[in-house]
Amino acid sequence: METFKAHLDKFITINDEEFASIISFFQVLKVKKKENLMLEGDVCKFKYFVLEGCLRKFFINEKGVEQTTEFAIETWWMSDTFAFEKQMKSSFNIQSVENSRILAIDYQSQELLLEKHPVMERYFRMVYQTAYAAAEKRIRYIYEMTKEEYYVHFSTLYPWFIQRIPQYLIASFLGFTPEYLSEIRAKLRS
């Protein structure tokens, strides 16, 4: 739980008593590698915060292939934001990439949390602002770079990330076949 407290401390000022109250709105989940947290067609009940481990979001494309669109590691949030806020069915799947320990909050609990601790509005404002800023950057990269260039950029900026995530998932994220990703990696090494 210290992970979450340390994370909150970066954005807002809360004392131990407030933190104890805040954390009571969350459930702690332990999930095994490749366990499903949400399936396409499910109502998006939860927003997840990664304490330890890694999650991914994906959909099944028209060829029947899993297309990963997002990863979340320690201190990152993951949900289908639109479906969560509207409490609608999601068209995404969320699955653990590694054995993970996560916090989950449902919509009703989030509303009660925000009512009781308005300081969490500030926290979530900053979280969504940062997420949106990252999405703006990502959209620009999509316009600006080929997928090969994006991979090079990504693996230069976040080498530890590339090391950590299984290659076939990196390929799925980039829309490559695993074979094509191996080719690019071989080319980069040479």
Next chain:
Amino acid sequence: METFKAHLDKFITINDEEFASIISFFQVLKVKKKENLMLEGDVCKFKYFVLEGCLRKFFINEKGVEQTTEFAIETWWMSDTFAFEKQMKSSFNIQSVENSRILAIDYQSQELLLEKHPVMERYFRMVYQTAYAAAEKRIRYIYEMTKEEYYVHFSTLYPWFIQRIPQYLIASFLGFTPEYLSEIRAKLRS
């Protein structure tokens, strides 16, 4: 200013006195069509809210061509979120598409506003949350659809938008040449 009040009323509850105080943190700008609000290399000083008119965000790609990545019409916000929050130089341009009336807030004023009116944390949390949800959808579309399919999807969902924005800017947003967009439109009509 009623546009902004009506917009805020959708998210938060404030009285006239509070609104008068909130609005005092903003400047009202009138800009002519094609006027630049921010140039690439400028520190991103402002966040803009469109009262009337339309703005676009673009960068100059390596071929020297303007690549539009975003539009903002009435009640939408526009900025380079990352550069604004860090008060850094932006690598985007913001320009008016039509004669527009907009609200602008600088970083310092935003901080003072949030301090004096914490309810605005809730408002901006919801704004960024919605913006992020839209970006998540957009990123999925990019994975899932060809640009032609995206155009059809876009023009079916938002025909009034396609009517309103000059064709060469729609082409720039989609990464098409204006000629190619004309071809697709002709094909769709036939």
